[in-house]
Amino acid sequence: MTYDICVVGSGAGASPIAYILAKAGAKVVVLEKGPWLTEDDFYKDELAANIRDSYNPKLSDEQHVIEEGHVEDDGQTHWHKEATSESDWSFWNGNVVGGSSNFMSGYFHRLKPVDFKLKSTFGDIEGANIVDWPISYDELEPFYAQVDKQVGVSGKVVEHPYQEPRSADFPYPPLIDHPVAQWIDTAAEKLGFHSIPVPRAILSRPDMGRQSCEYSGYCSRYGCSSGAKGSGRAALLNHAVATGNLTIIPNAKVFHLASDDSGAVTAAHYYDQAGRKQLVNARTFVVACQAVETSRLLLQSKSKFFPNGLANNNGQVGKNLVFSGGGTGRGDFIFSDLTPEQQQALKSDGPFLNRALQDWYQIDDKTFNGANKAGKAKGGTIDFLFFRNPISRASGSQYDEDGALVWGEALKKNLFEEFTSYKTLRFEVFNDWLPTDDCFVELDDEVTDKWGDPVAKIRIGAHEQDVLVGEYLAEKGAQLLEKMGAKNISTSVSQYPPTNLMAGGCRFGNDPKTSVLNKYCRAHESNNLYVTDGSFMPTGGSVPHTYTIYANAFRVAEHIKQKWQGD
Incomplete structure (x- = not known):
């Protein structure tokens, strides 16, 4: 059978394509590397989700190679690589039907209009490959609204200095707030900050x-x-x-996209669960494997027409990979410092904090080292949260102050104090990870996966501006924690990437020489190939990527539907 649409991957970038085209009557097939799990398969099992990483491949079977730069005695940066099977540093985020969207927190902040025109707003930054997007916020806004309704986003729009234009409020009311959310609101008001409710991709009804x-x-x-x-x-x-038009094939590891002499993709070759080679034919192909694996698949799909990889005759596939800049902060609330009522509020379990600050989404501060000549710079978002992970919290209690191992009564005492004497409030900072020549994906020339195919090698060089902005924002978050009365306040901002927030590698743009995709995310060099995960993003913005990936995938789905209906 030849399908109308073949989608590789099944997460936020893939599912809108399958949904819109299947509803329109097209015959669609989704090839997903992982199993097809449902609600009955998910448990609140911390060992499975956090310690054993049960929803991702074993690193001994499927891994990546990470390349990090170190400045050595000669003053030059030298790049050293290490396989993740050795470092235990996983870059997988959910290999199941639905992808990593099954395991997200669902913080659904939209990009702002400024995110679509960073270069024209703030100018060039030396060493960064900043470009404006080929589309505007206004072009994407209707599809953000479509995500709100069809994916289901709960929240409430409130006015604040950087509130983006919207066509409607959220279709679902906000989730129940944790009592400490009011503490954040009060402290923010005293400081002149604007505490805003966080929209979540979680149904409140x-x-x-x-x-x-x-x-x-x-x-x-x-x-x-x-x-x-x-x-x-x-x-x-x-x-x-449920339409009868979508076929999902789980446990299907796509390893090659075949193309003809015109550059058109003709078939997706995959290994089935038994390791046998299979193929699927289709008229249109959509790749959405998450940024690193999408670049890897295209680079691996060589042919006579594409000797350097599918859609890569211009050498841009894998380039300008981005993650999310920023870091974290924390502060402890000591129960003995609080009233019984405050203690009870702090001990409340379940509801989300759902509070964020975006007062510095654009920084206007001439004292900031990362500002341009006008004293301005792109800033970001601060999200507050309680981290529910008791096993991780208990880790460390097995040692005394001198680092010696304890057990028995001493261990019980440490655990008792850890869980009954204080509670930690945390925040996460999200700011742009600027695209550079030192952050990219290519095929490793030594390490292979369990099928014998070359794995992705990821160079993770970061721009110094990312750290400057992250530290600026973290200081603001710490300031709010201090106003709330927290103790032991600390922050951490580094150039290490959060592996669950990746984009770029197949950026879209109007110039075929400097981009992989056109404005509709169709490959410049292949007229029936689209890429709809976060790979398309030329810059990542200062919020988590999933909301924007969903919105863009709905936008591209409408474009593909119109072309399919016109054929």
Whole structure:
């Protein structure tokens, strides 16, 4: 059978394509490397989700090679590589039907209009490959609104200095707030900051065949057993399968996209669960494997027409990979310093904090080292959260102050104090990871996966501006914690990437010489190949990427649908 559309991957960048085209009547097939799990398969099991990494491949079977730069005695940066099977540093984010959207926290901040025109707003930054997007915020806004309705986003729009234009409020009311959210609001008001509720891709009331949030407190890195979280599987693929037009093939590892002498893709070759080679034919192909693996697949798909990899005759595939800049901060609230009522509020479990600051989404401060000549720079977002992970919290209690191992009564005493004497409030900083020549994906020439195919080698050089902005924002977050009365306040900003927030590698643009995709995310060099995960993003913005990936995939899906209906 020849399908109308073949989609490689099944997450936030893939599921809108399958949903829109299947609903329109096209015959669609989705090839997903992982298993097809449902709500019945997800448990609040910290060992499975956080310690054993049960929803991702074993690094002994499938890994990456990470290349880091070190300045050595000669003053030059030298790049050293290490396989993740040796470092245990995983760059996988959820290899199941629905992809990593099953395990996201669902912080759904939109990009701002300024994110689409960084170069024209702030100018060039030496060493950074900053470009304006080929589309505007206004072009993407209707599709953000479509995500709100069809994926299900709960929240409330409030005015603040950098509130983006919107066509409507959120279709679902905000989730229940944790009592400490009011502490954040009060402290922010005293400081002249604007505390804003965080929209979440989690249903606050049952709808679309899904239950509402059950407030277990276990969300980030956990699959949702109620279906409230807006994963691509729960929100879109389930409905697309119900049309009878979508076929999902799980445990299908695509290793090659064949193309003809014109550059058109003709077949997707994959290994099935038994390791046998299979193929699928289709008229249009959509790749959405998450940024690193999408670049790897295209680079691996060589042919006579594409000797350096599919859609890579201009040498741009894998270039300008971005993650998310920023870092974290924390402060402790000591129970003995609080009233009984405050203690009770702090001990409340389940509801989300759902509070953020975006007062410095654009920094206007001439004292900031990273500002341009006008004293301005792109800033970012600060999100507050409680981290629900008792095993990780307990780690360290097995040692005394001198680092000696303890057990028995001493261990029990340490654990008791850890869980009953204080609670830690954390924040995460999100700012741009600027694209550079030292952050990219290529095929490794030595390490292979369990099928014998070359793995992706990821160079993770970061721009110094990312750290400057992250530290500026972290200082603001720490200032708020101090106003709230927290103790032991600390922050951490580094040039290491958060591996769950990746984009770029196949940036879209109007110039075929400097971009892989056109404005509709179709490859410049192949007229039936699209890329719809975060790979298309030329810059990452200062918020988590998933909301924008969903919105763009809906936008591209409408374009593909119109072309399919016109054929």
